[in-house]
Amino acid sequence: MFPREFEYVAPSSLDEALGTLASNPGAKVMSGGMSLIPLMKLRLFSPELVVDIARIDGLDAIEDRGDHIAIGALVRHEETAASPLVQEHAAALASAAAWTGDRQVRARGTTCGAMAHADIAADQPAAALALGATMVAASSGGTREIAAADFFVDTLTSALETNEILTEVRIPKSSASAYDKLGRRGGHTDYAVAGAAASVAMSGGTVSSAGIALTGVGTKPTLAAGSVEAIVGTDGGADAIAGAVARATEGVTVLEDLYGSAEYKAHLAGVYVGRALEQAIAASH
């Protein structure tokens, strides 16, 4: 298909991009274009103006900021996946990025774009939720921070306003996190039929805090509050994990789609909460 007619600009500075967005309510930000362009070609979405941010300097870094790492708007999936910083301090996100799409998609799509796109079956949002990430949104009026837990609003809907650019994702360092999923083509290939990310902190043999999140099972990537409640304060052993598995979809609306019944997806949510937790807890030892 061919998109409807649209205007295209590629500003070279963030201010210019934000100014363009402020004065064009029908404008849409494009970073990697991996999700936006297919939607436009199918004419499911027809913005009047595309603001391509790919030529803005300074948005392509992964930085160590002491207690957290910051991933800029133009960092591609493959860079997130290969980054030693991310692998060490946010293993769940590194895996999620490595299992996003195929090589071509990973070479162009951006981690921030995956967050902003908020697909129900996307990988990296689950990792961001479990790791307790913070999204930094800029507009011509200034900058605001949005907790990951408040960022994913609904199907393909994030908390970003139309005049905002997600300039970076900040991930608090975690030495014990993991992501696992079942891809639509089996194994880790393709969007998640269901997947889960987990991050834990242990102190004195006890799980002192945890973040657990699901993807693929409902209308958005979402926190698994029941599982968190079940695991915190335990020794993180097999029984404790089983307890977390049992509560994986507590409070989560599980939906059927082409890839599975609600029953199957709820079951998978538990399986992957279990697997992600096992790996995260093993990493903490």
Add this chain to the structure above:
Amino acid sequence: MSTTSALGGVVRRREDPALIQGKGLYVDDLNLHGMLHVAFVRSPFAHAKITSIDTAAAQAMPGVRAVYTADDVRHLGLLPAQAAAIGRPLLADGEVNHMGEAVVMVLAETRAQAQDAVDAVDADYDPLPVVIDLKEALANTNLVHEGVESNTLITWTAPFGVEEDGLNELRAKIDEYKARDDVVTVSLEMVNQRLIPVAIEPRSVVAEWSAGYQQMTVHSSSQTIGAVASAVAGMLGIPYNQVRGIAPEVGGGFGAKLALYADELLIPWAARELDAPVKYTETRREAASNTIQGRGWLGTSTITGTRDGQVLSYEIDAICDMGAYCQDLTVAIPFLGVFVGSGQYGFDTRMQLDCVVTNKQTTDAYRGAGRPEAIYYLERIMDAYSREIGMDPAQVRMKNYIPSESFPGAMSPVGFAMDTGDYAMNLQTMLDSPEYSAMKAARDQPRSDGKLVGLGMSTYVEACGFGPSALVDLGFSWSGYGQPSAFNGSGLVRVNPDGTANVIIGTGPSGQGHQTTWAQIVSNELGIEMDKIRVTHGDTKDAPITIGTFGSRSAAVDGSATFEASRKVREKAARIAADLLEASEADIQFADGGAHVAGSPDKRVEWAAIAEVAYQPHRMPDGEEGGLEAHAIFSPGNATWPFGSVACLVTVDPETGDVSIEQWMSVDDCGNVINPMIVDGQIHGGIAQGVGQALFEEAIYDDEGNLLTAGLIDYPIVTAVDVPMFNLSRTTTPTDVNPMGVKGIGEAGTIGAAQTLVNAVVDALAPLGVKHVDMPMRPRRVWQAIQDAKASA
């Protein structure tokens, strides 16, 4: 160094450098001056009356040159289909019968303008009841076509040629088997689901009309460009010799570019109407919903056999989904399944295949075309039977094969003479291989990762390399294309005055490597170096007449014709060389770019010197005609019947239902091999498509007839990451129906694959009580099968 090539030698594909660097020419690459672009308004309903079409707004849009409906093209007639079949109007005429059916054709100066105008057409519909479910279609609960009494178009039965009385006798005989007390009867209802044949290059058509010369040139991404040209001539009333068909590179076909499409007639028609070049290239979604689909059977197979593995009878009763209309081969596809219905076995076989229309896109040939379906039902039930009686599935097969002594010309229980075969030898080769032993060992090894392991095997025979022109009498012609039709293979070989050769063929590759294989055939015969042989294809202006590329026929039929044409050239060249070398013709040998006298390599003359004489006729030996080229037509006495044995090892994650293939092997027998690398490549691709069917692929229509999988996001195809390395080996049982002894290999990989994988998954799940898992074995379905088995245990 340039060398000549012997048959059987590995030669790297000469076409690849251009193709993989994006330097090949495809139809969509053509951009002609003043060219108009086409987009179609397509039906959002699977079955509806068209109550009104308002094109006024679209007509007024920028760049729009014409907007056509059925009123404009009705006089051209229906898209040709065989007898008993229901033909498609070129544009929907009063009624739509599947989602995506073309209703209005828009032509504009740019493609985007054409698409914008499509959005501006206002068409209204009055929905009718839809026929989606195959059992409901068979029961005629609702009818797809008004005025047609039954949704069943035709019922194929086997044994072939046996009338109702004979079939009843067979039924009675099988009932007697079933009543015996030393037998078991095993029966399974299974789905062989509808598939979308995904070619990397979507279909594309460009037509140019020359009003001055009254000549039509049609470029189409087609496997049968000669048939397209013939149809255009017939339906548009242009003499065949004023129509030129060109299929440049074709980026994958798999049978889906074999049938004639309405757009292949509409685009040339519009080019003539508007006196401007016209282009239409499908979108990916159109390729999914409007290029033909494949398979679509729902059937029950039943085996009755003794407890020690002697099968007495096999039966299959299936409903085959034709879709809403028929293209030329649609109803013939299940009949191709009848050819191989009894596989390699000698037991009594009864088949009944009811071909029904539904409100879905037409089905037609997709890699294997009827044969993968037939072999699937047979080999799945062979496996279930082996499991039931607790025997090794390989040994059960061994016990029931048609013995090698019956060849050549063994008559199969379904009524076809088969060329050559040695099935037990082929299977034994697999069983004796270290790869197979390793798989068996891996299957029986205890595992610590909680995964279930399964080993699956199956064997196959195929009928391909069509074929005998007598098939025309069974209805396998390009019926009704408005022209008398061809059913033959052909090849033309010309040695030029400088000693280079042109090989001109009418079949065209869509990935099969004709450029390389044909050059090998000619190089081997003439001793001309590979790099001095140029193979051209895909242009009816120069090509000899043939029916095209499908049914694994190109090498076996048109390759044989080319071989015979080379032989004619060689014989003439030998007479010229004998004259020049003052030797006896019988002593002339060809090698390394020239001819020499046997035993005296220095008594030699180069091809250029021979050819020069041929084109200066006064220097020719007495009585010889000038020139050094030959054309040959070939029609074999039978199809070729390749066969093989396949096995794979899988693991299944019982918690998620996720299947992964750990190892894969096959021992294929396609007779003599021209280029082992190309043959292996054909098998690789074939297996991948069979694996795709077994694991992921399914054209899913909802109850309203909406195609839910009309894009690659929801219709995943297999990529290299989804399959393991394939261990391929072969046995060699040459055919006697063509001079090179080669059998077709384009579809064999697919035909052998799907049931092997299902057999392996069922093997893994058998300890839990699972007896069958329908394809595609997506994780959710495997998991469900485990849950169901647990619940009933």
